[in-house]
């Protein structure tokens with residue numbers, strides 16, 4: 001068994017939770033902030049058999065890897081207070097930080 | 110020293126916190142959700158001497174092991190809108206998931 | 219790489235967060251309660267290269283070590299309802315509990 005601790009962006013966490021449920025992987029969720037990922041994030045704690053570690057990592061990677069996304073910024077008002085056109089800009093979203101930890105024992109009562 | 114991470118059901122956590130206090134075991138509590146246990150749950154982080162690991166596991170097991178409990182469901186209204194008798198049913202409550210982790214060092218400042 | 223889990227008092231956590239930012243150390247924050255430190259506390263999870271572990275421990279120690287502080291208790295009213303003088307008393311604040319954990323792997327997507 002291994003313990004996997006994964007920190008993902010809040011906006012990716014619903015998708016990841018669903019993937020875990022489909023794959024019958026039990027994950028405990030913690031609400032966390034800052035640090036590795038700039039915006040609000042969610043941390044998952046997972047206990048998993050050694051032979052399924054890669055499967056879990058694949059799910060995390062697929063649902064949260066860094067990607068470019070177009071976002072339209074709010075309308076700008078220039079110095080003359082005329083509204084200027086607001087063009088979509090490309091921003092980076094997603095990203096996950098993952099620790100795989102050795103464990104001495106894993107018990108369920 | 111070992112680090113013990115224990116996820117227990119919210120309804121078992123007061124009892125466990127009291128057992129830890131009585132046994133002079135310092136545990137830090139995190140509010141967590143879903144995953145290993147269906148309902149709301151509480152996660153404890155504990156730093157403990159190797160020779161006291163079994164004692165901690167025993168306390169967790171005693172306060173939160175899976176058990177059957179009778180619960181009376183809310184009154185049912187059948188198709189004719191007559192209230193039918195609501196009988197107590199047996200449900201499973203409790204349960205804990207525990208990780209024992211090796212640590213390189215444990216420090217207090 | 220190592221994983222450092224540090225539990226510090228809430229009142230020391232702003233200072234520590236700033237030190238981490240200055241030193242370019244990415245830390246994820248969890249809100250935690252009780253246990254090692256009596257009052258509200260904050261837990262940090264940090265992934266760090268082996269050669270920087272001591273630097274992180276130094277920052278934690280510097281920002282949160284146990285120290286004496288003078289505090290003026292609220293005014294007392296004695297039995298005759300006369301306000302008696304309230305003298306500053308020395309109280310112990312701060313303190314941190316730190317786990318350094320080995321990790322099998324550390325990934326960023």
Ligand code: NI
Nearest residue numbers: 001002050103
């Ligand atoms: Ni294993």
Ligand code: NI
Nearest residue numbers: 110111159212
């Ligand atoms: Ni040990």
Ligand code: NI
Nearest residue numbers: 219220268321
């Ligand atoms: Ni290492």
